[in-house]
Amino acid sequence: MKASSGAQRQLLDLADLDAELARIAHRTRTLPEDAELAELAKQRDAARDDLVRAEIASEDLEREYKRIDSEINGMSAREAKDTALLQSGKLAPKALTELQHELAGLGRRRSVLEDELLSVMEQQEAVGAESERAQATVLDFDTKVAEATARRDAALSKLAADREVKAQRRGEVVAGVDAALLAIYDRERSQGRAGAALLRARRCGGCGMELDRGFIAKVTASADDEVVRCDECGTILVRTSESGL
Numbered sequence: 001m002k003a004s005s006g007a008q009r010q011l012l013d014l015a016d017l018d019a020e021l022a023r024i025a026h027r028t029r030t031l032p033e034d035a036e037l038a039e040l041a042k043q044r045d046a047a048r049d050d051l052v053r054a055e056i057a058s059e060d061l062e063r064e065y066k067r068i069d070s071e072i073n074g075m076s077a078r079e080a081k082d083t084a085l086l087q088s089g090k091l092a093p094k095a096l097t098e099l100q101h102e103l104a105g106l107g108r109r110r111s112v113l114e115d116e117l118l119s120v121m122e123q124q125e126a127v128g129a130e131s132e133r134a135q136a137t138v139l140d141f142d143t144k145v146a147e148a149t150a151r152r153d154a155a156l157s158k159l160a161a162d163r164e165v166k167a168q169r170r171g172e173v174v175a176g177v178d179a180a181l182l183a184i185y186d187r188e189r190s191q192g193r194a195g196a197a198l199l200r201a202r203r204c205g206g207c208g209m210e211l212d213r214g215f216i217a218k219v220t221a222s223a224d225d226e227v228v229r230c231d232e233c234g235t236i237l238v239r240t241s242e243s244g245l
């Protein structure tokens, strides 16, 4: 196939633009902000779990507090009643002794319950502090997520703007490239290869292979408008003054 060296050189511009577009696409897929956001989401979820755990513990303690408090109140009522009976002076000695025993027992039980209540209150204080800490941590992560999201979105819109500029430029270049040449280029690109590359210092700019002497001799002998392909990778080898032929 033949194409003027000028037409072949346009393929180099096209390959450069496609390489830049591929870099932009890769950067879009692998933004560090996306990795950062995934990590932040994990940490925020963990903080939320801590908060939920603290809230459940707080509800359990509240129930426990009410149970003990209600038992103490019941006991106080019973003690008041027993004390009134005791002071009435109407009891037989045996009943009096039994009542005194009961009152002493109630007092001991109440003292135990009051200690338990104090312990519950201490736990409530600790859980309350833990809950506040977890809440603050969640809020902190919410802020970090919002900041990272803003940075990610800014990076994405910059990449999108770059992509638009390159895509427009690519459209202009493509419009000027010979259709048959473009077809070869596109077929090569679709198979993940460079499509077209500069031949420089006997090396294919597409695959990087050093081409053998026989091949180079053939290339040197061929006319400028002959389209030469790398015999290693099929890339169109564009010859310029930099090729060192």
Ligand SMILES: [Zn+2]
Residues within 6 Å of the ligand: 204, 205, 206, 207, 208, 209, 230, 231, 232, 233, 234, 235
């Ligand atoms: Zn090659």
